[in-house]
Amino acid sequence: GENVEQHPSTLSVQEGDSAVIKCTYSDSASNYFPWYKQELGKGPQLIIDIRSNVGEKKDQRIAVTLNKTAKHFSLHITETQPEDSAVYFCAAKRPSTNAGKSTFGDGTTLTVKP
Amino acid sequence: EAGVAQSPRYKIIEKRQSVAFWCNPISGHATLYWYQQILGQGPKLLIQFQNNGVVDDSQLPKDRFSAERLKGVDSTLKIQPAKLEDSAVYLCASTTMTLNTEAFFGQGTRLTVV
Numbered sequence: 001g002e003n004v005e006q007h008p009s010t011l012s013v014q015e016g017d018s019a020v021i022k023c024t025y026s027d028s029a030s031n032y033f034p035w036y037k038q039e040l041g042k043g044p045q046l047i048i049d050i051r052s053n054v055g056e057k058k059d060q061r062i063a064v065t066l067n068k069t070a071k072h073f074s075l076h077i078t079e080t081q082p083e084d085s086a087v088y089f090c091a092a093k094r095p096s097t098n099a100g101k102s103t104f105g106d107g108t109t110l111t112v113k114p
Numbered sequence: 115e116a117g118v119a120q121s122p123r124y125k126i127i128e129k130r131q132s133v134a135f136w137c138n139p140i141s142g143h144a145t146l147y148w149y150q151q152i153l154g155q156g157p158k159l160l161i162q163f164q165n166n167g168v169v170d171d172s173q174l175p176k177d178r179f180s181a182e183r184l185k186g187v188d189s190t191l192k193i194q195p196a197k198l199e200d201s202a203v204y205l206c207a208s209t210t211m212t213l214n215t216e217a218f219f220g221q222g223t224r225l226t227v228v
Contacts, residue, residue, distance in 0.1 A: 006156075034216055043118070043205055043219030044157065089156050098164050099145035099209050102217065104156030 002027040004092050006105025013080050014113050021108045023090035024072040030092040033073050034102065035064060038087045047088075048075070080112045116140065118220035120206050126226045132194035135223045139187070139208030145169075147217060148181055148191050149205040157205055163189060196227045 003026040013019050025033075031052035036044035050057045050064045050073065057064050061080075066073040077084055087109050091102035119138040127133050139146050144165050149157035160179065162170040166186040174181070178197070183189040193200055203224050207217040 004156075036219075041221070043207075043221050045219065046216040049216060091156075098162075098169055099215070101147065101159050101162055101170060104158070106154070106156045 002030060002092055002094065002103040004090060004103050004105040006090050006108060008108060009106065010109045010111070012111045012113065015080060015082060017080055019075075019077045019080055019084070019110055019112075021075045021088055021090070021110075022072060023074070023092075023105050024070075025092040025103075026071070027092065027094055028068075028071060029094045031095055032093040032100075032102075033064070033066060034091050034093070035075050036089045036091065036104075038089065038107070040086075044089055077110075080110075082112050082114050085110055085112045118206055118208055118218055120204075120220035120223055122223055123221065124224050124226075126228060127196055129198055129227050130195040132192065133196055133225060134190050134192045135204050135206075135225075137189045137191070137206030137220060139189070139206070140218055143208035143210055143218070144186070145209045145217075146183060146189050147205075147207040147209075148189070149207065151203040151205055151222070153202070160191070160204075193225075196225075198227050201225055201227045 006023045034049040037047045038044045063076040087107045090105045093100045093102045146163045148160040151157045160174045161181045163183045181191045203222040205222045207219045209217045
């Protein structure tokens with residue numbers, strides 16, 4: 001089955017700096033890659049996603065890049081703010097006849113220091 | 115739009131006892147997932163329903179875990195008997211039947227087995 005590895009497991013940055021989280025996946029058939037943010041005591045919430053027919057997607061301070069050949073994708077957060085502090089998860093999903101299921105990485109704990 | 119509702123939020127039980135979790139997905143979402151999230155790890159799929167049928171339960175420890183979605187809406191997940199290693203957050207998520215779309219997560223139930 002699919003295996004997703006995520007690095008680093010923890011990341012600490014100063015407010016205003018950029019943060020980058022990287023993931024690799026094993027199943028070349030995967031074609032949907034969501035990123036989730038999980039705050040303490042809450043469920044994961046989608047912040048951005050990318051499909052395999054594009055290489056990059058941006059939404060304000062957040063961007064995701066995808067390299068299908070190398071089977072890796074990355075989350076970039078620019079101008080970080082304290083409220084960006086949370087656990088971030090990458091995931092990969094392969095095509096399915098139904099809604100499919102996501103395989104998650106083990107998360108990155110991002111701390112933004114004021 | 116109401117989100118995914120889960121109850122209870124917290125549960126503490128002794129090993130070998132039984133416990134049940136409840137989930138009400140977003141209205142109209144045909145697909146419902148139960149994930150187990152152990153501290154420091156990403157969510158791991160336990161079972162996926164499409165309407166009231168099971169799509170994937172390959173990772174569900176069927177000797178102690180069971181789940182149902184009788185009317186294709188609400189779902190319950192049961193553990194009997196519980197083990198110490200079942201301590202985790204149990205997340206319910208739902209999505210539409212459309213391929214490559216995000217899953218919406220509930221806040222989860224934090225289970226502690228002592």
